[in-house]
Amino acid sequence: MTxxxxxxxxxxxxxHKRFGGVQAxxxxxxxxxxxxxxxxxxxxxAGKSTLLNLLSGVHRADAGRLSFAGTELAAxxxxxxxxxxxxxTFQKIRLFRHLSVLENVLAGFYTQHRIxxxxxxxxxxxxxxxxxxxxxxxxxxxxxxxxxxxxxxPAGALAYGEQRLLEIARALATQPxxxxxxxxxAGLNGAETEALRVRLTALRGRGLAMILVEHDMxxxxxxxxxxxxxxxxxxxxxxxxxxxxxxxxxxxxxxxxELA
Amino acid sequence: MSDVPSPVAAASLPAAECRPGWPGRAGAAATLxxxxxxxxxxxxxxxxxxxxxxxxxxxxxxxxxxxxGFAGQLDLGAxxxxxxxxYVSTLLVMLAGVGFWPALALGTLAAGVMGGVxxxxxxxLRGHYLAIASLGFAVITYQVLLNWISLTQGPxxxxxxxxxxxxxxxxxxxxxxxxxxVLVFAALRALLASPVGATLAALREDExxxxxxxxxxxxxxxxxxxxxxxxxxxxxxxxxxxxxTLVPDAFAPADSFGVLAMVIVGGIGTLRGPVLGAVVxxxxxxxxxxxxxxxxxxxxxxxxLVVLFMPGGLDGAWRMAAARLRRNQAG
Ligand SMILES: Nc1ncnc2c1ncn2[C@@H]1O[C@H](COP(=O)(O)OP(=O)(O)OP(=O)(O)O)[C@@H](O)[C@H]1O
Ligand SMILES: [Mg+2]
Numbered sequence: 378m379t380x381x382x383x384x385x386x387x388x389x390x391x392x393h394k395r396f397g398g399v400q401a402x403x404x405x406x407x408x409x410x411x412x413x414x415x416x417x418x419x420x421x422x423a424g425k426s427t428l429l430n431l432l433s434g435v436h437r438a439d440a441g442r443l444s445f446a447g448t449e450l451a452a453x454x455x456x457x458x459x460x461x462x463x464x465x466t467f468q469k470i471r472l473f474r475h476l477s478v479l480e481n482v483l484a485g486f487y488t489q490h491r492i493x494x495x496x497x498x499x500x501x502x503x504x505x506x507x508x509x510x511x512x513x514x515x516x517x518x519x520x521x522x523x524x525x526x527x528x529x530x531p532a533g534a535l536a537y538g539e540q541r542l543l544e545i546a547r548a549l550a551t552q553p554x555x556x557x558x559x560x561x562x563a564g565l566n567g568a569e570t571e572a573l574r575v576r577l578t579a580l581r582g583r584g585l586a587m588i589l590v591e592h593d594m595x596x597x598x599x600x601x602x603x604x605x606x607x608x609x610x611x612x613x614x615x616x617x618x619x620x621x622x623x624x625x626x627x628x629x630x631x632x633x634x635e636l637a
Numbered sequence: 638m639s640d641v642p643s644p645v646a647a648a649s650l651p652a653a654e655c656r657p658g659w660p661g662r663a664g665a666a667a668t669l670x671x672x673x674x675x676x677x678x679x680x681x682x683x684x685x686x687x688x689x690x691x692x693x694x695x696x697x698x699x700x701x702x703x704x705x706g707f708a709g710q711l712d713l714g715a716x717x718x719x720x721x722x723x724y725v726s727t728l729l730v731m732l733a734g735v736g737f738w739p740a741l742a743l744g745t746l747a748a749g750v751m752g753g754v755x756x757x758x759x760x761x762l763r764g765h766y767l768a769i770a771s772l773g774f775a776v777i778t779y780q781v782l783l784n785w786i787s788l789t790q791g792p793x794x795x796x797x798x799x800x801x802x803x804x805x806x807x808x809x810x811x812x813x814x815x816x817x818x819v820l821v822f823a824a825l826r827a828l829l830a831s832p833v834g835a836t837l838a839a840l841r842e843d844e845x846x847x848x849x850x851x852x853x854x855x856x857x858x859x860x861x862x863x864x865x866x867x868x869x870x871x872x873x874x875x876x877x878x879x880x881x882t883l884v885p886d887a888f889a890p891a892d893s894f895g896v897l898a899m900v901i902v903g904g905i906g907t908l909r910g911p912v913l914g915a916v917v918x919x920x921x922x923x924x925x926x927x928x929x930x931x932x933x934x935x936x937x938x939x940x941x942l943v944v945l946f947m948p949g950g951l952d953g954a955w956r957m958a959a960a961r962l963r964r965n966q967a968g
């Protein structure tokens with residue numbers, strides 16, 4: 378359904394973002410075809426998280442154009458972008474720590490409630506149907522990430538790896554068309570990373586487009602269709618994982634140490 | 638979702654979300670019974686005045702807790718919205734000849750609109766800055782009430798205000814105000830059990846995360862401020878008929894801290910907490926009446942002690958005691 382000729386899901390043109398004296402992103406352009414997993418890699422401070430913040434609307438770009446599924450994003454605040462189908466997780470985990478695991482996921486259904494206004498005060502049949510539907514869907518998402526048994530636990534009390542998975546479940550609750558993941562494997566042990574990989578592979582199998590910022594090269598090569606290598610806020614390389622491993626510039630700047 | 642190990646039993650989910658201070662049926666029935674009996678026990682006018690003051694405080698504390706506890710917005714302007722409700726409704730009756738009930742509704746609405754506008758004007762402010770801005774709003778409102786003499790009579794105040802027809806008897810007036818408190822409680826309870834509760838909690842916990850889920854934080858801050866301030870305005874509209882007079886000093890900016898103390902002492906972010914806090918802090922200064930200005934000292938002391946030793950307030954302490962009791966009985 379999505380050949381190489383299909384219209385891109387996301388197009389970024391000449392994005393710029395400066396923080397004080399730091400040019401975090403400096404003239405970055407790329408396109409993301411539908412149902413594609415794009416890995417973004419690069420050394421610390423390369424501007425990967427800034428790129429995700431520009432896409433999700435946490436920061437506004439200083440210059441450049443962004444379009445997502447035919448809609449111009451640049452002027453839209455973060456919550457409007459989420460409504461268009463952009464969901465994300467955070468490098469530094471930002472769960473609702475004092476809410477239960479279940480409540481974290483339920484909050485993700487914000488845009489999907491179908492309740493007549495008066496039933497917010499006098500709970501009627503539509504209210505209860507909506508509640509059942511959301512709880513069922515939340516249960517499925519929690520089962521998907523393996524956290525169903527922890528539903529009543531405060532999110533802040535979960536183990537680190539579980540928190541990363543819960544952030545993914547919460548993002549999925551918004552029914553995204555594009556999922557932005559900022560270092561989902563950071564801080565995970567081998568077993569946890571494997572659990573994550575299985576989930577991401579499943580999502581990929583469903584045709585969910587993803588942009589995956591990740592340092593774990595094994596995860597990247599097993600999941601990604603495309604790789605974007607960033608260096609000092611700019612594009613050093615874009616192509617398939619296989620081509621990246623042959624690229625002299627990438628090897629010199631980034632992979633050299635790891636592959637040697 | 639095909640690859641999920643199905644069937645997933647939603648029944649295996651916890652029955653309710655984390656909702657501390659959510660009274661059960663038995664607690665609600667007992668409370669209603671006590672409220673019904675109270676004016677029959679306290680028969681002198683002093684006691685009945687205290688009851689009415691307590692009921693008004695319960696309404697105010699509930700309204701503030703929506704903003705402060707549930708939406709997490711540091712609002713120090715509660716006295717202003719109480720005053721707006723009181724003056725708007727009373728002036729509508731006295732100057733425009735509007736009936737009590739529509740005037741009460743309009744006073745409530747006016748306070749709600751002002752709350753929403755204040756929230757939109759201060760939407761970029763958080764924490765301390767929002768606290769100072771809302772306190773500033775309370776100062777301005779107080780000064781307007783003092784100095785707009787052609788409208789409010791300034792410090793001389795408005796006199797001869799009567800309760801609504803049919804409620805001139807203090808017992809009936811108490812039942813009216815208590816019924817309003819119960820309605821406010823029930824409405825907030827229903828609202829917070831709906832997805833609005835999760836939305837406000839998300840706003841309170843992390844605005845960036847909330848926005849990433851599609852939540853317009855500006856809009857929901859304004860919503861919480863508007864509804865919470867409207868509740869304060871409702872209490873304000875019920876107050877003048879009880880007091881008989883209306884002077885700006887009844888809405889001094891420092892009074893916001895009194896309501897704040899009720900919410901914190903009772904248990905912030907719960908529904909039972911502000912009710913408990915309002916009752917206790919209405920009674921406490923009266924018990925220490927001999928010391929005169931001890932009121933603020935008691936507020937200060939209670940606040941300090943609770944913040945230091947009971948972060949969950951009276952409601953949190955109650956729940957902890959109940960849990961310990963259950964454990965002891967089981968073990
Ligand atoms: N909010 C901010 N304010 C100021 N400077 C920032 C901000 N966000 C990022 N930067 C700076 O921009 C540059 C790029 O940071 P960014 O977080 O995008 O890098 P990254 O590629 O995600 O790095 P890492 O792999 O360490 O996560 C860094 O020099 C960083 O210090
Ligand atoms: Mg980063």
